[in-house]
Amino acid sequence: MENNYNHIRLTSAEMGKLWVTYTGNTMAKCVLRYYLQHIDDKDIKKVVKNALNLSEKLVNKIKDIFIQENFPIPIGFTDQDVNLGAPRLFSDEFYLHYLKYTSKAGMSIYSIAIPIMTREDIRDFFIKTFNSAVNLLNEVNKILIAKGYYEKSPQIPTPDKVDFIKKQKYLNGFFGDIRSLHALEISHLHDNIENNVTSKCLLIGFSQVSQTEKVKKFFLRGKELTNKHIEASTQQLHKDNLPSLPLLDDLVSTSTYTPFSDKLMLWHKIDMFSMKIRSYANAISLNGRRDLGAMYVRFLKDIGLYVEDGTNIMIKYGWMEQPPEAVDRKELAMNKE
Structure with a gap:
């Protein structure tokens, strides 16, 4: 039935x-x-x-x-x-x-x-x-x-035995005896770098073809911000002699003719950066070192401000479609005839 x-x-x-x-x-x-x-x-x-x-x-x-x-x-x-x-x-x-x-x-x-x-x-x-x-x-x-384009997460040795964390220094990250990255930390560093190199490639393309100066500057700022996050995450892997991922910048042509409206490109990048917030938050939740936690907090601040600025541009040009929302009861009462 x-x-x-x-x-x-x-x-x-x-x-x-x-x-x-x-x-x-x-x-x-x-x-x-x-x-x-x-x-x-x-x-x-x-x-x-x-x-x-x-x-x-x-x-x-x-x-x-x-x-x-x-x-x-x-x-x-x-x-x-x-x-x-x-x-x-x-x-x-x-x-x-x-x-x-x-x-x-x-x-x-x-x-x-x-x-x-x-x-x-x-x-x-x-x-x-x-x-x-x-x-x-x-x-x-x-x-x-x-096609040989897949980038695997770095290899680490298989543990010899089950072990337990014995000292608080396991959480160190800024000073003292800093341990090597554990598997989950490596996994999220790799995943976030992978996301960011793709995002950076898209930002390069969008910045080349954007027709609005304010939007173009926004994409260029996003490219620099993304590159900063790639470098910081890569540095964490390199400290433990682990490989990072190659950039995809060379996959963008030299075309300056726009295939998309600035509205679409701006919304797309705001959406992708919003997803980074969730990805970075996931990384924090499975992280065990204070330095990595602080790094992701900085990343979240960067992304939050960037997404807000992009949203303001969308609103300024009348491109931001409003999602369904709750009733404003106070306004309803004040506008009662």
């Missing part, structure tokens, strides 16, 4: 997660459609097509839910935000790194949504969406490995 959810209103959590998933995937549709205009490698073209098909499927499904719930359809991003005739901006290899990063970001959103969904149909939607993102990431990783 098919369940009927017409009598159950969407909760705030369901509205919010559906809204952000819809908006993000309208943006993804624009970006991926442009990428498909400039791909030579047939394997990479196939996975980009699969990613586009997934975004189109998600947008259509959420649109149906919104119509059923009499919920206003977000504008998101449309054909006006992409120029499919613009020259190539990125190499084929970059598309794989980009899809890996955005798949991880999507998995983060969808996994958090699942336990806070009340309606079974919405929860099932996010479970299926999460699984689709996992499958896409697996496909991307297989191609990265096959």
